[in-house]
Amino acid sequence: xxxxxxxxxxxxxxxxxxxxxxxxxxxxxxxxxxxxxxxxxxxxxxxxxxxxxxxxxxxxxxxxxxxxxxxxxxxxxxxxxxxxxxxxxxxxxxxxxxxxxxxxxxxxxxxxxxxxxxxxxxxxxxxxxxxxxxxxxxxxxxxxxxxxxxxxxxxxxxxxxxxxxxxxxxxxxxxxxxxxxxxxxxxxxxxxxxxxxxxxxxxxxxxxxxxxxxxxxxxxxxxxxxxxxxxxxxxxxxxxxxxxxxxxxxxxxxxxxxxxxxxxxxxxxxxxxxxxxx
Amino acid sequence: xxxxxxxxxxxxxxxxxxxxxxxxxxxxxxxxxxxxxxxxxxxxxxxxxxxxxxxxxxxxxxxxxxxxxxxxxxxxxxxxxxxxxxxxxxxxxxxxxxxxxxxxxxxxxxx
Amino acid sequence: xxxxxxxxxxxxxxxxxxxxxxxxxxxxxxxxxxxxxxxxxxxxxxxxxxxxxxxxxxxxxxxxxxxxxxxxxxxxxxxxxxxxxxxxxxxxxxxxxxxxx
Numbered sequence: 001x002x003x004x005x006x007x008x009x010x011x012x013x014x015x016x017x018x019x020x021x022x023x024x025x026x027x028x029x030x031x032x033x034x035x036x037x038x039x040x041x042x043x044x045x046x047x048x049x050x051x052x053x054x055x056x057x058x059x060x061x062x063x064x065x066x067x068x069x070x071x072x073x074x075x076x077x078x079x080x081x082x083x084x085x086x087x088x089x090x091x092x093x094x095x096x097x098x099x100x101x102x103x104x105x106x107x108x109x110x111x112x113x114x115x116x117x118x119x120x121x122x123x124x125x126x127x128x129x130x131x132x133x134x135x136x137x138x139x140x141x142x143x144x145x146x147x148x149x150x151x152x153x154x155x156x157x158x159x160x161x162x163x164x165x166x167x168x169x170x171x172x173x174x175x176x177x178x179x180x181x182x183x184x185x186x187x188x189x190x191x192x193x194x195x196x197x198x199x200x201x202x203x204x205x206x207x208x209x210x211x212x213x214x215x216x217x218x219x220x221x222x223x224x225x226x227x228x229x230x231x232x233x234x235x236x237x238x239x240x241x242x243x244x245x246x247x248x249x250x251x252x253x254x255x256x257x258x259x260x261x262x263x264x265x266x267x268x269x270x271x272x273x274x275x276x277x278x
Numbered sequence: 279x280x281x282x283x284x285x286x287x288x289x290x291x292x293x294x295x296x297x298x299x300x301x302x303x304x305x306x307x308x309x310x311x312x313x314x315x316x317x318x319x320x321x322x323x324x325x326x327x328x329x330x331x332x333x334x335x336x337x338x339x340x341x342x343x344x345x346x347x348x349x350x351x352x353x354x355x356x357x358x359x360x361x362x363x364x365x366x367x368x369x370x371x372x373x374x375x376x377x378x379x380x381x382x383x384x385x386x387x388x389x
Numbered sequence: 390x391x392x393x394x395x396x397x398x399x400x401x402x403x404x405x406x407x408x409x410x411x412x413x414x415x416x417x418x419x420x421x422x423x424x425x426x427x428x429x430x431x432x433x434x435x436x437x438x439x440x441x442x443x444x445x446x447x448x449x450x451x452x453x454x455x456x457x458x459x460x461x462x463x464x465x466x467x468x469x470x471x472x473x474x475x476x477x478x479x480x481x482x483x484x485x486x487x488x489x490x
Contacts, residue, residue, distance in 0.1 A: 023490075028488070031488075031489045031490055032489060034489070035489040178488075179484060180434075182484045182485070182487045182488055183480040183481075183484045184476065184480050184484075185435060185476070185480075186437060186438070187437045187438070187439050187469070187472075189476065191484070191487060193487045194487075197487070197489075198487065241438065244437055244438045244439055245435075245436060245437060245438065246430070246436040246437060246438050246440075246441060248434075254434060
């Protein structure tokens with residue numbers, strides 16, 4: 001915490017530049033993306049949005065066959081229906097997010113009024129509760145249908161997460177997510193970066209780990225192993241459990257900040273959700 | 279170096295071959311178990327199937343690690359030698375008990 | 390038996406100097422481990438599933454009347470909290486090495 005505050009202060013006063021020590025988010029992003037481009041020179045940059053299939057030609061064919069009859073199609077349809085459903089007060093989600101909900105590229109965003117990261121899932125629930133409707137559960141079920149529809153409407157939008165330079169709390173949230181990504185956690189002692197950066201593309205038993213570049217683009221996901229759709233935070237929780245770290249609350253501060261960092265790192269790619277994964 | 283060899287010899291003289299065979303068998307179970315060592319996630323070893331490839335194949339351990347303490351340390355806390363390793367510190371994080379680590383070392387020496 | 394108790398007392402004195410001085414009921418030992426887990430999670434956000442499992446198992450053993458097993462599990466949980474704390478400390482010093490420059 002202390003280091004976060006001090007790095008924020010340093011950033012605010014431009015000291016970090018003067019000392020040339022800690023780079024800002026943009027420099028982080030450039031170095032992050034370059035890391036993967038160097039490691040996987042055969043992968044065209046825009047293809048990192050396709051997760052592990054961007055680096056695993058053997059699995060790609062099967063995945064492309066799955067995408068021809070996508071397992072998330074029913075979710076999109078159900079989501080569209082829910083999206084246009086009229087609330088008790090006569091309004092609908094369209095009153096919050098427009099006719100087709102194509103707002104994916106606005107999230108995750110920094111809310112300077114409240115000093116917190118707002119994700120698309122959180123915004124959906126806030127729209128519901130503001131209109132007297134019941135909020136949805138955050139990891140699976142209805143929330144994945146609504147966001148599948150909204151993501152589908154938004155396909156092709158560019159990832160362009162912003163970290164407003166005028167608000168040191170935004171930088172602190174980013175730094176918090178960044179530190180989380182690079183610190184080893186859980187009894188098994190893994191950082192996200194261990195599997196999704198330093199050994200990305202390696203085999204863990206029968207699983208190849210995907211590059212972290214592209215992790216935020218394609219949610220929600222239909223995952224064969226789940227036999228259902230899930231949100232990004234559901235996936236975070238799964239990776240945490242695997243390393244014997246107690247998962248954090250879906251849409252709690254820890255995961256929202258992590259999403260802020262992860263998605264910012266994918267700036268420049270295209271949003272291509274919903275997705276299908278093994 | 280000599281001392282370690284000597285003590286290893288002493289230990290093997292004291293412990294019956296049967297007990298060692300037992301420890302090796304037990305060590306293999308621990309190393310292969312997904313709940314315990316799960317070494318196959320990253321290491322090719324001993325003809326195991328569906329192994330990962332983050333770590334080097336484990337073989338000829340006696341020749342590579344004549345010093346038992348060094349081999350044990352690599353399992354107890356590999357981050358001491360390499361802070362960037364993804365190999366879990368089985369001792370420091372209490373993933374395995376001290377006795378289980380000893381058994382795994384016995385097993386590795388049989389490879 | 391006496392020695393065993395002494396050893397436990399010493400162990401506890403080492404890992405939980407503030408929580409208590411080595412005596413106390415098993416229920417108190419479980420509570421101390423739970424409190425230590427929560428405190429660390431709050432301060433550092435480092436939290437292991439196995440610690441929670443050990444605490445739950447300790448409570449279950451105590452309920453079943455197996456005081457000895459419950460006590461051991463409570464101490465296991467406390468050891469795990471200490472290992473977590475060490476992880477948080479080591480990571481605060483080394484994580485920057487993983488960031489690409």
